[in-house]
Amino acid sequence: MSIPLPVFVALPLVMAFLLPMFGKKGKDAATALANLATVSLLVLTIISAIQLSTGNDQLYVYKIGKWPIPLGINLVFDGLSSFLLLTISVVSAAAMFFSIRYMEQYTAKSKYLSLFLLMVAGMNGVVLSGDIFNLFVFLEIASLASYALVGFGCEHEELEASFKYMVLGTVSSIFILFAVALVYGNTGTLNMAYISKAIQDAGLNIGLTFALALFVVGFGLKSALVPFHAWLPDAHPSAPAPISAMLSGILIKTLGVYALARTVFNIFGVSVSIGWLLIVLGLLSMVVGVFLAVGQWDLKRLLAYHSISQMGYVVLGIGLGALILARGGNTAWASLAILGGLFHLVNHAVFKSLLFLNSGSVEMATGTRQLKQLGGLATVMPVTRATSAIASASIAGVPPFNGFWSKLIIVIATVKAGFYSLAAITVIVSLVTLISFLKVQRYVFLGELPEKLRATEENKCSMLIPMIFMACLCVLMGLLLLIPTLRESILEPAVRVLIDGLKYSTNVMNV
Amino acid sequence: MPYALCLLLFMIGLYCVVVKKNMVKIVIGIMVMEYAVNLFLVMLGFNAGGIAPIIDKTQYDPQTQQIAASFINSSVDPLPQALVLTSIVISLGSLALMISICTRTYEKYGTFDITELRRLKG
Numbered sequence: 001m002s003i004p005l006p007v008f009v010a011l012p013l014v015m016a017f018l019l020p021m022f023g024k025k026g027k028d029a030a031t032a033l034a035n036l037a038t039v040s041l042l043v044l045t046i047i048s049a050i051q052l053s054t055g056n057d058q059l060y061v062y063k064i065g066k067w068p069i070p071l072g073i074n075l076v077f078d079g080l081s082s083f084l085l086l087t088i089s090v091v092s093a094a095a096m097f098f099s100i101r102y103m104e105q106y107t108a109k110s111k112y113l114s115l116f117l118l119m120v121a122g123m124n125g126v127v128l129s130g131d132i133f134n135l136f137v138f139l140e141i142a143s144l145a146s147y148a149l150v151g152f153g154c155e156h157e158e159l160e161a162s163f164k165y166m167v168l169g170t171v172s173s174i175f176i177l178f179a180v181a182l183v184y185g186n187t188g189t190l191n192m193a194y195i196s197k198a199i200q201d202a203g204l205n206i207g208l209t210f211a212l213a214l215f216v217v218g219f220g221l222k223s224a225l226v227p228f229h230a231w232l233p234d235a236h237p238s239a240p241a242p243i244s245a246m247l248s249g250i251l252i253k254t255l256g257v258y259a260l261a262r263t264v265f266n267i268f269g270v271s272v273s274i275g276w277l278l279i280v281l282g283l284l285s286m287v288v289g290v291f292l293a294v295g296q297w298d299l300k301r302l303l304a305y306h307s308i309s310q311m312g313y314v315v316l317g318i319g320l321g322a323l324i325l326a327r328g329g330n331t332a333w334a335s336l337a338i339l340g341g342l343f344h345l346v347n348h349a350v351f352k353s354l355l356f357l358n359s360g361s362v363e364m365a366t367g368t369r370q371l372k373q374l375g376g377l378a379t380v381m382p383v384t385r386a387t388s389a390i391a392s393a394s395i396a397g398v399p400p401f402n403g404f405w406s407k408l409i410i411v412i413a414t415v416k417a418g419f420y421s422l423a424a425i426t427v428i429v430s431l432v433t434l435i436s437f438l439k440v441q442r443y444v445f446l447g448e449l450p451e452k453l454r455a456t457e458e459n460k461c462s463m464l465i466p467m468i469f470m471a472c473l474c475v476l477m478g479l480l481l482l483i484p485t486l487r488e489s490i491l492e493p494a495v496r497v498l499i500d501g502l503k504y505s506t507n508v509m510n511v
Numbered sequence: 512m513p514y515a516l517c518l519l520l521f522m523i524g525l526y527c528v529v530v531k532k533n534m535v536k537i538v539i540g541i542m543v544m545e546y547a548v549n550l551f552l553v554m555l556g557f558n559a560g561g562i563a564p565i566i567d568k569t570q571y572d573p574q575t576q577q578i579a580a581s582f583i584n585s586s587v588d589p590l591p592q593a594l595v596l597t598s599i600v601i602s603l604g605s606l607a608l609m610i611s612i613c614t615r616t617y618e619k620y621g622t623f624d625i626t627e628l629r630r631l632k633g
Contacts, residue, residue, distance in 0.1 A: 133594055140601045144608060151612055159616045160628045163534065166612065170541050170605055171528060177598060178521070178548045184591070185555045 003048045005062040005075040005128055008085065009138075012037055012121035019114045027109050031100055034113040038096040038120065042089040049082045053489035061130065061511040069509065070194050076130035076508060079493025083342065084127045084258050086490070087349045090473070091249045092120050094466040095242040098357050101462045102241060102364060112152060112240075119145040119246065123254045130508060132180055132267075133190045139176065139255050143169050143222070146251055150239045161231075161238035168231045172221030179214035182207050193508035196267045200502055204268070215263050216277065223256020225315060226284040229308050233292075236307065237300035241360020244300060248307040249353035253345055257311065261318055266497070266504040270322040278319025283422070286312030286429045294436045299359045299369040299444065302436065303352065306395065309429065310348045316426070317341020317410045321498065324417055331499060333416045339495045340409035347402040347477060351394040354470035358388040361463055362444060365456050371440070376449030381458045385445045387471040392441060394474045396434035402477035409481075513554060521547035534613045534623045538606070545602045549595045556591035564589045 015037045022030040052060070059078035063069065096116065103109050122142025129135040147169060151162030184190055186207045187198035199208065217228070224232035232252070236244050264274055289309030296302035321338035324330065361384045362377065363369045378385045394401035397408075407430055414423040449456075458464070480486050497504065524547055527540025564586040570579040617623060 133597075137597060137601065140605070144605055147608060151615075154615060156619050157630045159612060159619060160630055163609075163612050163616060163628075166605075166609055167528065167537055167541065170609070171525075171544070174541070174544045174548055178551065181548060181552045181555060181594075184594075190590075
């Protein structure tokens with residue numbers, strides 16, 4: 001039994017270079033092909049995930065060109081990769097479907113589709129790569145596509161945001177490359193499993209510690225944790241709505257949190273100091289992000305600040321797990337904390353991309369996204385209103401929507417680990433989130449319909465389908481946790497990869 | 512010593528990115544950082560008086576299937592060079608994108624000064 005791992009990268013990559021050839025006249029054919037690509041990736045991911053969870057092997061390794069592992073490049077498909085791939089495929093399929101209608105207002109649609117697929121290829125590569133330099137290369141592919149997509153409108157704000165994002169993004173990439181070079185200089189290999197083994201044998205020296213610090217800064221910049229967050233509130237609102245959904249939904253998670261977790265847990269191994277560092281970064285992001293969000297009057301900017309805040313929850317959960325593991329505490333609580341973090345990661349991907357699609361729908365129908373100019377859309381845009389209410393309830397942690405379950409697990413884990421103040425802060429941040437989304441609901445959908453917006457109509461069906469799909473996911477995703485078979489086949493393998501930590505190297509070498 | 516100079520080059524680039532206000536100078540700073548890292552990678556594989564890592568017949572003993580120790584000790588590590596080649600191509604791509612965004616911004620704002628790009632706040 002084998003899973004065609006290279007297809008996850010090759011299919012979107014080939015499509016990305018094929019689509020610009022269609023030009024203006026073949027726009028519809030290009031759109032159809034791009035949608036076919038994302039949907040077939042989704043199907044393929046689901047099949048592979050089922051194979052992984054029903055098969056006997058913990059992970060699959062694909063050796064490119066059949067070279068044995070330390071010499072050649074390898075792709076590794078384990079529980080964590082499959083979990084992230086599922087998230088990427090779901091969000092990208094929905095965002096691509098949304099783009100069919102939404103991107104009609106821009107010119108050069110086939111170029112947009114091409115960049116979109118390039119970004120998907122880069123993210124799939126990051127998640128699958130078992131080689132640290134290849135991880136850097138895929139990360140650059142995804143980031144370069146995203147810089148171009150942020151500036152896609154080529155207006156004043158878009159260019160400004162794109163330049164800011166690009167400078168910080170490139171600096172973080174250079175830090176990561178520097179760290180890769182240091183790791184290679186100190187261990188003599190680029191394969192993650194062999195680096196991990198070399199570090200276990202020889203221990204951390206100064207060069208490797210410096211490399212770890214550079215990795216934390218680099219991936220922290222990519223995932224917009226608080227001291228490094230300055231680019232996100234400019235970049236995410238400036239992109240077209242489906243791209244905002246992709247950036248906030250999955251890009252910051254794949255390039256940032258996934259890569260950080262992989263490096264810290266599987267390559268360098270957890271320590272008390274790195275656990276505390278992650279907890280502090282997560283806490284800062286949570287608190288600062290949410291308080292900056294409350295005062296915003298631009299709908300998309302408000303959502304972008306909430307992305308920072310919600311990423312804080314993810315990093316807090318993962319960092320708490322690292323701290324408990326490093327202290328040699330109870331593994332059950334460590335895995336609960338990591339479970340909460342990873343579950344919140346996928347939940348945030350779903351509800352935040354839904355919220356950005358809602359904002360795109362509102363902007364398309366009314367032409368503005370300033371909260372003060374909107375109002376009373378509940379009667380004219382019922383579907384957008386309903387899905388947006390579900391997503392707002394999810395992000396604020398209202399039961400029974402998905403955000404509630406992951407926040408509940410994080411709070412339980414912090415209490416069990418003895419950090420009562422952390423638990424309190426988590427709950428307070430969740431309350432502030434609720435306030436801020438009540439404000440969104442009040443100003444966008446309730447109240448009086450302004451004179452200018454009398455003629456507003458609900459958008460076309462093709463824009464509503466992905467929103468309804470994501471809203472259904474928001475309602476149903478609690479089942480991922482509550483139904484034992486689903487939990488054991490999707491969430492727990494991902495958690496186990498991080499809990500096992502340095503066993504990753506022997507697992508890969510034994511395949 | 513060469514490593515210290517390389518780090519200095521990296522720091523000069525970082526300083527340029529952080530302090531300069533002209534967009535093009537920021538791009539130049541980024542490129543200086545990129546080259547410092549590339550230089551660092553090349554230096555990792557450097558071997559004084561090294562030879563190309565290609566085996567010829569005199570260095571390989573077919574009976575014992577052993578490679579001569581002199582070859583192993585004096586050949587250069589080829590991997591960093593392959594890495595640098597890849598990273599140069601990537602930095603070329605990002606340089607092209609950055610410069611095109613700079614020129615587009617100049618068309619819109621009429622200036623390269625980042626302190627005058629102030630539409631996004633809050």
